[in-house]
Amino acid sequence: xxxxxxxxxxxxxxxxxxxxxxxxxxxxxxxxxxxxxxxxxxxxxxxxxxxxxxxxxxxxxxxxxxxxxxxxxxxxxxxxxxxxxxxxxxxxxxxxxxxxxxxxxxxxxxxxxxxxxxxxxxxxxxxxxxxxxxxxxxxxxxxxxxxxxxxxxxxxxxxxxxxxxxxxxxxxxxxxxxxxxxxxxxxxxxxxxxxxxxxxxxxxxxxxxxxxxxxxxxxxxxxxxxxxxxxxxxxxxxxxxxxxxxxxxxxxxxxxxxxxxxxxxxxxxxxxxxxxxxxxxxxxxxxxxxxxxxxxxxxxxxxxxxxxxxxxxxxxxxxxxxxxxxxxxxxxxxxxxxxxxxxxxxxxxxxxxxxxxxxxxxxxxxxxxxxxxxxxxxxxxxxxxxxxxxxxxxxxxxxxxxxxxxxxxxxxxxxxxxxxxxxxxxxxxxxxxxxxxxxxxxxxxxxxxxxxxxxxxxxxxxxxxxxxxxxxxxxxxxxxxxxxx
Numbered sequence: 001x002x003x004x005x006x007x008x009x010x011x012x013x014x015x016x017x018x019x020x021x022x023x024x025x026x027x028x029x030x031x032x033x034x035x036x037x038x039x040x041x042x043x044x045x046x047x048x049x050x051x052x053x054x055x056x057x058x059x060x061x062x063x064x065x066x067x068x069x070x071x072x073x074x075x076x077x078x079x080x081x082x083x084x085x086x087x088x089x090x091x092x093x094x095x096x097x098x099x100x101x102x103x104x105x106x107x108x109x110x111x112x113x114x115x116x117x118x119x120x121x122x123x124x125x126x127x128x129x130x131x132x133x134x135x136x137x138x139x140x141x142x143x144x145x146x147x148x149x150x151x152x153x154x155x156x157x158x159x160x161x162x163x164x165x166x167x168x169x170x171x172x173x174x175x176x177x178x179x180x181x182x183x184x185x186x187x188x189x190x191x192x193x194x195x196x197x198x199x200x201x202x203x204x205x206x207x208x209x210x211x212x213x214x215x216x217x218x219x220x221x222x223x224x225x226x227x228x229x230x231x232x233x234x235x236x237x238x239x240x241x242x243x244x245x246x247x248x249x250x251x252x253x254x255x256x257x258x259x260x261x262x263x264x265x266x267x268x269x270x271x272x273x274x275x276x277x278x279x280x281x282x283x284x285x286x287x288x289x290x291x292x293x294x295x296x297x298x299x300x301x302x303x304x305x306x307x308x309x310x311x312x313x314x315x316x317x318x319x320x321x322x323x324x325x326x327x328x329x330x331x332x333x334x335x336x337x338x339x340x341x342x343x344x345x346x347x348x349x350x351x352x353x354x355x356x357x358x359x360x361x362x363x364x365x366x367x368x369x370x371x372x373x374x375x376x377x378x379x380x381x382x383x384x385x386x387x388x389x390x391x392x393x394x395x396x397x398x399x400x401x402x403x404x405x406x407x408x409x410x411x412x413x414x415x416x417x418x419x420x421x422x423x424x425x426x427x428x429x430x431x432x433x434x435x436x437x438x439x440x441x442x443x444x445x446x447x448x449x450x451x452x453x454x455x456x457x458x459x460x461x462x463x464x465x466x467x468x469x470x471x472x473x474x475x476x477x478x479x480x481x482x483x484x485x
Contacts, residue, residue, distance in 0.1 A: 012322055012465040013083050013230055015333030016315075016340065020161050020231045023238040028168025029228050030246045032308030033110075033221030035117065037174035037301040039250075040257035041182065041294065043218045048262060051211035058208070059258050062215040063251025066222065068412040069384045070243045072391040073223055075405055077240045079398075084319035084465070085226030085312070086387045091464025093390025093397070097446075099464055100325070102386040103316060104445030108438060109379025110313035111351060113221060114306050116372035119355040121148045121302035123365045124295050131292065141365055142356045149352035152306045156314070157334065157341045160231050163307050171304040175253070177297030181290045182260045209422025213381075216419070217373070218254055220380035221305075222246040224312035310347060317343040323463050324456040325449060374434035375441075381416065382442075388413040 021029075044055060051058045073086065082088035087106055091099030122144035130136045155163040225242035229235040318340035321330030334341040358368045391409035395401035424435075453459045 013319065015331075015338065016083060016230050016318070017160070017338035018230055019233045020159075021164055021228060021238070022233055023241060025161065025164040025168065026225050026228060026232045026238045027242045027246065028164050028171070029308055029311060030222045030225040030242045032167035032171045032304040033113070033224040033312055034219065034246075034250060034308075035171070035221075035301045035305035036218075036250055036253055037171065037178040038120070038298050038305070039218040040175075040253050041178050041261075041298070043214065043254065044258040044261040047211045047214050047258070050207040050214065053262075054208065055211070055262050056255060056258050058211050058215050059218075059251065059254045062212060062219065063247055063254070065216070065412065065415060066219040066247035066251070067244075068408050069388060070222065070247050072388045072405070072409050072412065073226065073243050074240045075391050075395060076387075077226055077229065077243060078236050081229040081235045082319075082465070083227055083230050084316045085229075086223055086383050087316055087319065088464040089226075089394070090383075090386045090390045093392075093394035094386065096460040096463050097449075098386055098390070100446065100449050101442065102383045102390075103320065103325075103463075104442050105379040105382040105386070106316055107313060107379070107445070108441050109220065109376045109383065110224075110309045110316065111347065112372045112376035112379065114309035114313060114347075114351045115355045116369050116376060117302045117305035117309060118145050118148050118152075118351055119359065119365060119372070120369055121145075121299055121306060123369070124299040124302065128292070128295055128299065138359055138365075142359060145356055145359075146352055148303060148306060149348050152303070152310060153344060153348045156307060156311060156344050157337060157339055159337050160228060160311070160339060163311060164228075167304040167307040170300045174297040174301035174304070177293055177300075179253075179256075181294050181297070182257060184290060207426060209419055210426055212419045213377075213423035215254075216381065216416075217377040219247055219250055220377060220384075221309065221312070222250065223384075224308060227312040227315040306351075310344065310351060313347055314340045314343040317347060319465050323465055324459055325452055325463060371434060375437050378434060378438035381420065382438075385413055385416050388416070 044059070047058060048055050073089065076082070076089040076092070080088070080092070084103060085106070087099060087103030090102035093099075119141070122141045125144045125148075126134075126136050126141050129140070134140065152163075155166060223243055225232075225239050225246070229239045232238045317326060317330050318333070319331075320326040321328055321332070321343065323331075330340070330343045330346065332342045333339060355368055355372060358371070359365055362368050362371075388409045392401055392406045395405055449459070456462070
């Protein structure tokens, strides 16, 4: 390598298993954290009132934007194996304080997404049970939330391969169900001629910023493949491919769903309505069957999202524990299953307790779901913004900055800032509540860093850990510090 380098005897993230996940399983981590089947039947219907005839263009534009974010992330994933993903990447580009802001933003994003997903799965399970006579209500949803969380925890502690296989299979099933239901409804199986019964109004120009922000949230979580890099086979290749191709695949799915929902309707007792999450008011027998199929698919998707989001969260907490930013116990791995069982066991009770408590304080489970997703979106978007800014800084630091990553990183960051400001000036007050909650949580995270830095003087130098080659790897092919192009 041209200079002498001290080789560690133990990797900073030792304990997690190496080289366990195939490309398909790494891809499954990205896909499950997004919950695309749930998104593809709900987000277009939510974006439609704000975007009008530009709905399809909005989803195409955001697909390109998230692909640009993915390009920035891959500048890091081809050069380092980091179990905390964007957190470590931002530290290497912008330094410890912006990096910790990105890390806490990811913790907030992953945790709130897991909370919303646990509640979403429980809500749809309650709806399905209601069809066979089980009484619905908040206590039932709360109990099912605990059940979903407990089941997900068991799978994740038992091993990353097991949870990755199950979450991918569940999400693929949900995507197929959602796609089939949308095509049947669009094809006129529910109504004789759906396309002619619905018109889409032009959206006010001022609402487009909010529509773009909503559409961006439909991609959040795709970067989570970077959190399983140590556990992936050929991490420089598999993680990079997953991050590179997931936004494009999601963009195709969402555009397909947007095309259907801007032209198709379902006939119900109250008239023609857009193709949406479920069809409980439908007077048609086929529509009722489609409703059940959709509810099963969305339930499966939410469960997969619980696993995907919590997996990414636990790896980030694991890294923070290893660094000393959080208690050391969070950095312990299970001696048999090689998973961050302490981080998982600490995180899951919180993931279950917060939405259950919120549920009994709110009017409906939908209000809780929307609130948690709004907080989650703030965390993801801030982390994406920071990693885009970190990309040219990181490449310049290692002497590999070229024109393309400089332009892509800065232009993508500027575009995201513009959309955030545009949306903030036009949206209703509930969004500001989510902003306030996110800001308070981020401030607590930064305050925790300042407190811990007094106890750990070299903490700023320790943050941003990644997998490093150790003495036992000298004669192996696995070299995490090596730059791969």
